[in-house]
Amino acid sequence: MTIHKEGRTLLFVLLILFVGIIWAFDYFLPEAKLIRNIVIGVCVVFYLIVLQFFRNPIFTVQKNPKQVIAPADGKVVVIEEAEETEYLKSKRKQISIFMSPINVHINRMPVGGSISYYRYHAGKYLVAWHPKSSTENERTTVVAKMDNGVEVLFRQIAGALARRIKCYVTEGQKLEQGQEFGFIKFGSRVDIFLPLDAKVKVSLGEKTTGGKTILAEF
Numbered sequence: 001m002t003i004h005k006e007g008r009t010l011l012f013v014l015l016i017l018f019v020g021i022i023w024a025f026d027y028f029l030p031e032a033k034l035i036r037n038i039v040i041g042v043c044v045v046f047y048l049i050v051l052q053f054f055r056n057p058i059f060t061v062q063k064n065p066k067q068v069i070a071p072a073d074g075k076v077v078v079i080e081e082a083e084e085t086e087y088l089k090s091k092r093k094q095i096s097i098f099m100s101p102i103n104v105h106i107n108r109m110p111v112g113g114s115i116s117y118y119r120y121h122a123g124k125y126l127v128a129w130h131p132k133s134s135t136e137n138e139r140t141t142v143v144a145k146m147d148n149g150v151e152v153l154f155r156q157i158a159g160a161l162a163r164r165i166k167c168y169v170t171e172g173q174k175l176e177q178g179q180e181f182g183f184i185k186f187g188s189r190v191d192i193f194l195p196l197d198a199k200v201k202v203s204l205g206e207k208t209t210g211g212k213t214i215l216a217e218f
Contacts, residue, residue, distance in 0.1 A: 004106060006166060006183045007054025014050060018043040053185075055104060061178025061211045063112065065146065068198065068216040069178060070208035071110045071154055072190045073103040079204055084193045087117050087143055088153055092193040093200065095215055097208055099188050107167075107184065108211040109144065110192055111152050112177035115169045117143035140167040142181065150218070153193040156184055178211045 003011065021043065025036040061069070078096035099105060119141045138158040145151045156165045167182040175181060184190075198216040202208065208215070 002056045002058060004054045004056040004183065011051060014047055018047060053101065053105065056106060057104060063177045065112065066218050067214050068110045068194060070097060070210050070213040070215050071107050071192065072097050072099050072210045074099040074208055076202050076204055076206045076208060079200055084153060086141055088151065088193060091196060093196055093198055094191060094193055095200065096189055096191045099184065104210060105184050106180055106210060107156060107182040107190060109175050109177055109179045109181050110154060111144050111146055112175065113144035113146040115142060115171050115173045115175065116145040116151060118169050118171050138165060140165055142169055150195060155191040156182055157189040157191065
């Protein structure tokens with residue numbers, strides 16, 4: 001377990017800030033021991049919450065070109081056939097994963113392949129489970145073209161709290177299944193669009209682990 005690069009600066013700044021607050025209590029209010037202890041407790045709890053948010057689990061991904069693995073930790077909130085209108089422009093099987101603030105927020109490649117399409121879209125900040133969040137919220141769209149020619153589209157979607165999406169891919173880049181491709185801060189959603197003949201292996205409400213849970217098989 002390590003700390004993700006997206007959180008290191010924030011955690012350092014918070015540490016300096018909290019140390020400064022405690023020092024200020026000791027210097028200006030040396031008699032207020034009870035209040036000082038309460039403030040220390042609040043600072044420690046808040047710091048641990050932020051720390052766990054940026055945790056980066058280390059593990060080996062079991063790669064399989066016939067499987068689609070979860071791109072994120074979270075809960076499956078959508079399994080349905082849907083029209084993908086941005087790039088694929090055809091009906092696909094959609095699987096959506098909602099990421100709460102307590103989940104690991106690293107996003108991993110559900111399949112291996114070359115990035116054939118990448119776009120960032122500015123937008124709204126509707127709650128991530130809102131039906132229109134996929135098309136109206138701030139989001140990135142990524143398409144991976146597998147070695148067999150099949151294209152899989154996946155989308156990072158910002159939510160009411162998650163207002164910063166990080167995506168590290170560029171068109172033409174080759175990425176392996178399970179490799180990190182992005183990060184979303186403070187809860188959000190990831191949509192995946194698969195061919196209609198893909199066999200879904202998860203159910204609504206099921207918990208997923210990014211890089212481990214098998215979502216579907218070709």
